[in-house]
Amino acid sequence: MTKQEFVKQERYLKLNDEGDFIIDYDGKLDIIDFHTHMSNVLPLKVVDPNTKGNKVAYKTLPPIEKMDLSVPYWTKIDVNEKRKGIWSVIKFSLDGYSIFKDMANGGTYENCFRSQQENSIKHNVVLPLSTKKSDRSMEALKLAKEFPERFTAFCSVHPQDPQMEEKIKRYKKLGFKGLKLKISDMELKDDFEPLIQLLKACYSVDFTVLLHTGSLTHIKQENTSNTMWKLIKSTRVELFGDLLKHLPHDFKFVFGHSGIAEYQLVAKYMKAFPGSYAELSCQSADSIRYLMEEVGYERLIFGSDWPALPQAITLSRVLIATEHDDEARNHMLYKNAKKLLGL
């Protein structure tokens, strides 16, 4: 099947003249995208966002013959998928690196503004990704200072950063609206105390916190090696959901990607923790409907993970899930985000 044939079967999606997915919708929308990155906020060599002529390849997307938008992560599920041997682990790391490279190459102003325009997106929340060694927060702030109409900046501070507490206080004063982190139990060596301290510091300055959460649940342990299994499970929802017990009930926590394949578990945590939200990037229309039924639309937020993924696909899933419910649609596309960001 060609990409053109693929979008013909999908409501609210079409291709632009570059062959990228864009939204096919006539009405007016003023959307806030709660999960985006840019070329200068990743844990790689900083690429100047003013660079012209770079293209985004969207390497996180599966090839069209493997694409299935009816499941989270949009990749056809093979229940017998095998990830055995050292090669799987190497491929996993290489894929991760190549995705970051593509995001750093393509996350420029030129591509971002075009994508915003083609998808009726007014505002991107930019999430930097810091490691213990490099803090990319100030790069995100630069974008928000240069284009305050288009960007809001989150900071990213590693839990083992020796200046963690001072940084959180300073970043609050500088105008950041929250904190983003992608971290795993492997990186933390199963010691979650520094992360709990970081979350508490965020609570004390009223930062919203978005963590990358979720794993691919269809892969079976017997079809993996020990290392691969650890890697797959290293950002699973329960690791982060359980930490919410250590925080006040009104702590504003966002489950990034709604836990990918673990969205049902995310709904459970959301029922237990009323201050928590789910950000919808890479979900399907069905999983979004499931979340709406379980926790209501007032704690679900549209995010795309651009430029890892096109803004249009998650957006089209939200439009399908809210087809006869404008109130739910407007809440998920911007009202909930506005409230969280205090805009």
Ligand SMILES: [Zn+2]
């Ligand atoms: Zn992301």
